Amino acid sequence: MEAYPSVSIRPHAKAHKCAQLAQMQLQLLGPAAVGMCCQKVTEAEALVAGGICDVFISNEVVAAPKITRMVALAAQGARVSVVVDALQPLEQLAAAAHAWGTSVDVLVEINAGQDRCGVDTPDEAAQLAQHISRLSSQTNGSVNFTGIQAYHGGLQHVRDPVQRAAAVQAVVDRAAAAVDAIGSQAGLECRIVTGGGSGTYRLEAGSGVFTEVQPGSFAFGDADYAKNEQLGGQQGEWQQSLWVMAQVMSVSAARACAIVDAGLKAVSLDSGPPVLLEQPNVAAGLVAPPPGTSSSSSSSGSTSSGSSSSSSGAGSQQTLKLPDVSFEGVEFENGGDEHGKLLWPQAIPQLPPSCRPLAPSCCCSPATATPRSTCTTASSR
Amino acid sequence: MEAYPSVSIRPHAKAHKCAQLAQMQLQLLGPAAVGMCCQKVTEAEALVAGGICDVFISNEVVAAPKITRMVALAAQGARVSVVVDALQPLEQLAAAAHAWGTSVDVLVEINAGQDRCGVDTPDEAAQLAQHISRLSSQTNGSVNFTGIQAYHGGLQHVRDPVQRAAAVQAVVDRAAAAVDAIGSQAGLECRIVTGGGSGTYRLEAGSGVFTEVQPGSFAFGDADYAKNEQLGGQQGEWQQSLWVMAQVMSVSAARACAIVDAGLKAVSLDSGPPVLLEQPNVAAGLVAPPPGTSSSSSSSGSTSSGSSSSSSGAGSQQTLKLPDVSFEGVEFENGGDEHGKLLWPQAIPQLPPSCRPLAPSCCCSPATATPRSTCTTASSR
Numbered sequence: 179m180e181a182y183p184s185v186s187i188r189p190h191a192k193a194h195k196c197a198q199l200a201q202m203q204l205q206l207l208g209p210a211a212v213g214m215c216c217q218k219v220t221e222a223e224a225l226v227a228g229g230i231c232d233v234f235i236s237n238e239v240v241a242a243p244k245i246t247r248m249v250a251l252a253a254q255g256a257r258v259s260v261v262v263d264a265l266q267p268l269e270q271l272a273a274a275a276h277a278w279g280t281s282v283d284v285l286v287e288i289n290a291g292q293d294r295c296g297v298d299t300p301d302e303a304a305q306l307a308q309h310i311s312r313l314s315s316q317t318n319g320s321v322n323f324t325g326i327q328a329y330h331g332g333l334q335h336v337r338d339p340v341q342r343a344a345a346v347q348a349v350v351d352r353a354a355a356a357v358d359a360i361g362s363q364a365g366l367e368c369r370i371v372t373g374g375g376s377g378t379y380r381l382e383a384g385s386g387v388f389t390e391v392q393p394g395s396f397a398f399g400d401a402d403y404a405k406n407e408q409l410g411g412q413q414g415e416w417q418q419s420l421w422v423m424a425q426v427m428s429v430s431a432a433r434a435c436a437i438v439d440a441g442l443k444a445v446s447l448d449s450g451p452p453v454l455l456e457q458p459n460v461a462a463g464l465v466a467p468p469p470g471t472s473s474s475s476s477s478s479g480s481t482s483s484g485s486s487s488s489s490s491g492a493g494s495q496q497t498l499k500l501p502d503v504s505f506e507g508v509e510f511e512n513g514g515d516e517h518g519k520l521l522w523p524q525a526i527p528q529l530p531p532s533c534r535p536l537a538p539s540c541c542c543s544p545a546t547a548t549p550r551s552t553c554t555t556a557s558s559r
Numbered sequence: 560m561e562a563y564p565s566v567s568i569r570p571h572a573k574a575h576k577c578a579q580l581a582q583m584q585l586q587l588l589g590p591a592a593v594g595m596c597c598q599k600v601t602e603a604e605a606l607v608a609g610g611i612c613d614v615f616i617s618n619e620v621v622a623a624p625k626i627t628r629m630v631a632l633a634a635q636g637a638r639v640s641v642v643v644d645a646l647q648p649l650e651q652l653a654a655a656a657h658a659w660g661t662s663v664d665v666l667v668e669i670n671a672g673q674d675r676c677g678v679d680t681p682d683e684a685a686q687l688a689q690h691i692s693r694l695s696s697q698t699n700g701s702v703n704f705t706g707i708q709a710y711h712g713g714l715q716h717v718r719d720p721v722q723r724a725a726a727v728q729a730v731v732d733r734a735a736a737a738v739d740a741i742g743s744q745a746g747l748e749c750r751i752v753t754g755g756g757s758g759t760y761r762l763e764a765g766s767g768v769f770t771e772v773q774p775g776s777f778a779f780g781d782a783d784y785a786k787n788e789q790l791g792g793q794q795g796e797w798q799q800s801l802w803v804m805a806q807v808m809s810v811s812a813a814r815a816c817a818i819v820d821a822g823l824k825a826v827s828l829d830s831g832p833p834v835l836l837e838q839p840n841v842a843a844g845l846v847a848p849p850p851g852t853s854s855s856s857s858s859s860g861s862t863s864s865g866s867s868s869s870s871s872g873a874g875s876q877q878t879l880k881l882p883d884v885s886f887e888g889v890e891f892e893n894g895g896d897e898h899g900k901l902l903w904p905q906a907i908p909q910l911p912p913s914c915r916p917l918a919p920s921c922c923c924s925p926a927t928a929t930p931r932s933t934c935t936t937a938s939s940r
Contacts, residue, residue, distance in 0.1 A: 237808075238808045238809050238818075239808075240806065240807075240808050240809075241806055263809055264809065264810065289811070293811070293814055293816070294809070294818055295808065295809035295818050296809070298811060298813045298814065299813075425621065425622055426621075427618070427619045427620075427621050427676065428619050428621075428644055428645065428675070428676035428677070429645065430670070430674070430679060432679040432680075433670075433674055433679065435674070437619075437675055437676050442827065442829065446823065447829055448823065448828055
C-alpha cells in the first residue's frame, strides 16, 4: 500500500470481532490505517468498548433498536459511520442521532455489481446523497454525507489476475459514475469512496477513484484466498495463519480414511472443503487421510490452534463461525468437545442486547450517553 | 410407532441441546421413550444436569478429557452409553470407568454404508464385542457390551419411498450380519440394535432387527425433510416448526429482490437454500422476494420465532447453529443484530470445559463423583 499514499486502510473486523486484534492491526499498519470496519452494530459495540474510536459499519442498519444502539456509540464519543441505500432507515437514523444530540457519518452504498445491497443507478445515489444533506440541515448535522461504498465480495475470489482486474474496473466505473452524479446533481463531494477486500484491495487503491480500502480476511487468510493468482504467476498473496485443530475420532484402514470431529460450526463448506495444514492440496471435506500413526492418539487431548500435525489440521474457511457471545480468549467449538483457542488472550466480550457499552478504555471523550429528551445538558457536536 | 411395540424410541437432542425440551419429548412419547441421544459429551452433561438420566452418546468419544467427563456423568448415577469402533479409546474408557468405580454401556458402531465411523466387517464387530466383554471381566464391569449402532444419516433424505426402503434394507442386512457374527463368534447377545432417524425410523423399527430408533429432527422439521415422499404419494411426514426470523435490510425494485440479514450462522446451505415460511416453493438463498409493503418496516423490531410474515421468515435447515454456550432460553443470532428466541424458556446451560456438572435435578441417585483413587468409599455397580 506504500504505492498509494493517499489511500487509507480500514481493516474489516467481521472475522475476528476482537478489539485487541484490531488494535494490533492498526498499530502494525501505521498512519494509513484510519479505523476499523465491522458488519453489525454488536461488532461496533465490542470494538468501541475495546478502545477503537473510529468504526464504520459497512452494511445497512435498519431496525430502530439497532439504530438506537449505533447512535449511542456516537453519543459516547466514537466516530461512527454507516451505509444507507433507502430513505426510511436514513430518516430514522437522523431522528435518533438528533434526539441523542450526536451525529453519524453516512455513506451511500451503490450496487457494485453483486446485486446485494445498494442503489442501482447514479441518479439514485445522487438523490439519496441530496436527501442526507437536506436531513443534515434540518437536524443540526445529525447525519453527515461523507461519500459512497462500492464493495463487491465475489471479486475477492476471482482467480485470474487479468480477469480480476477487469472485473474491479467495472466496479471502479460504477463508483466513478456515482461520484460524478453526486457532484453534478447534488453538488456534494465524496470525500470517501470505500471498498475492496483482501483479494482486490490493490486494484481499488490504484484506481484513482477509491480513497479507502477495507481488507479483513488477510489477517487469517484461508484455503480459498490462497488459490488467487497474482500477475507474476505466483499463487497466494496471503499466507493462512489460522487453522482449526480437529481430532481424529475414527480410522478405517479398509477405506483408507480418517474421520475428524470438526463439524459445520467449526468449518464452512461454502467456499469449498477445508484443506489439511501440511497437505494443502488435499481437500478434506470433513474427512482426513489416515495419520501415519495408529488410531487417534497423535492428536488426542491437544487444544492448541496452529498445530503442525497434518492429521488433525483442517483448514479454516473464509467466514469463521465465532458465536457472538462473551468469551475470555477467542475460543471456538470445533464440532467435538475440544475447544480451539486463538492466540489473542483477551477478546472483547460481545455485549448482551439490552446492555449499552460504557467504553471504559475508549480513547475518545465520551459525551453524555443519554437521549436529548431526557437530558437537557447533552451537547450536540 | 404403535405398530412396533417392542421397539424403543430414543430422541436425538443434538439439534436443540435442551434438557427441558428433552423432558417434553420423553413425556409426549410415553413409555416407549427410554432416554435421549446426543452427539457430544458436553451435550450429555447438559441433559444430565437437566434431569435426563439415560443418555446415549451416538458417536465415538476418544480423547482422555472427554472420556473422563463422560465417566463422571455415570459416576453421578446417570445411565451413560456410547459407541466404539476401535480398541484404544475402549481401553481408555474401561480404565477410567474402573478408576471412578462406575460403569458405562458400550455399543459397537458398524459402518452402515455411509463410510463415516464404524467397523467395516461383521468379523471386526465380533472381535470388538468380545474385547468389550473381556475388559468388562477384567475391570469389574466398568464397560458393558449392550449391542450395536447402525445409523446412516444420508438415507434420511432419500426422497423416493421405494428407494429409501431398499437402501435401509441394506443397512438392516449389515446390522443383522453383525448381530449374527457377534452371537456366533463372540457368544454375545445384542440387546440393543439402534439407528434410524426422522426420515427412516419406521423402516428400521419394522425390520425385526432394530430394537431402538433415534429420530431427532422431527421436533423442528426443516425444508429438506419436507421434500421426502411417503408411500401414499404425499410429501412431508413432518411439519416444519422452527423458522428463523430475518429482517429485510435492503430492497431493490429494479432487481425485484430483498436482502435479509440472516447469515450463515443462522441458516445452513448444506441441504440447499432456506425457503420462505408462506412461500415454501421459493428458494430463498439469503435473498427474499420483496415484501408487499415498503422497505423493511414490516419486520423491524420483531424478535419472536415462528412468525407468519412471509417477507421475513427464512426456513430453518437441518443442522441448527446453536452455539454451545450458556443461555437463558434457547437464543440464536440470526446474522444481524436481532435475536431469535425459541419457545422453551429455560434451556439447560452448557457447561464450561473445566466444570463438572452436579445434576441438581437429576432423578437418579448420584454416586460419589470422585475417582476411586481418591475416595475409597465409592461403590462400584
